Amino acid sequence: MITLYGIKNCDTVKKARAWLEGNGREYRFHDFRVDGLDRALLERFEAVLGWETLLNRRGTTWRKLDEAKRENLDRDKALQLMLDHPSVIKRPVLETAGKTLIGFTPESYASEL
Template identity: 55%
Template sequence: MNITVYGIANCDTVKKARAWLDERGLAYHFHDFRKAGVPAQRLDAWTAAVGWEKLVNRQGTTWRKLEPARQAAVRDEAAAQRLMQAEPSVVKRPVVEWPGGRTTVGFDASAWEALADGRRR
């Protein structure tokens, strides 16, 4: 299994994450939410792995532009998944699937270093 990076190509955090992987010579597949959408079956796996609360980016522009009633409706996993399918840029980025079944959300160089070291062995 290879590394798969999910996100939006022009997102600064995704750019940093992809540059980090490139600098270390780690091969990965990039899935662009804007071009290919948020894959529903992966969304199920991500919410099981990290929880829906971690996946919904409440700090981002997309969330802040939502109507208050639409924000308030996100109270459980089903509602969060519907929103993430409808508004892919509300997903915190990047979501990364690592070999061995580990999923991370966001970019954390120190945590990624440990995951990358395990992959190189």
């Protein structure tokens, strides 16, 4: 089973969902804002992808954070920041049997799924 993690209103998540549906892929959608995000799930993502990859430094939420929260990040500080502000996680995150993907392009989904 495929699980797609993200935020419902995110344009990239919408594109990933449309691709999955258009290609007949069954999936479960987990909205960080509705379904939540716990440390165990975040650490599972981080173990595969690394916190630097998970952290979206290009988004609006990141730019709106106090500079003090953005400085001197290490793994623990970054994970706490993502728990406090799930919208700073790069989206979508897709999990399927043995694979974890981050971001979306039609080409990456076609080759990996």
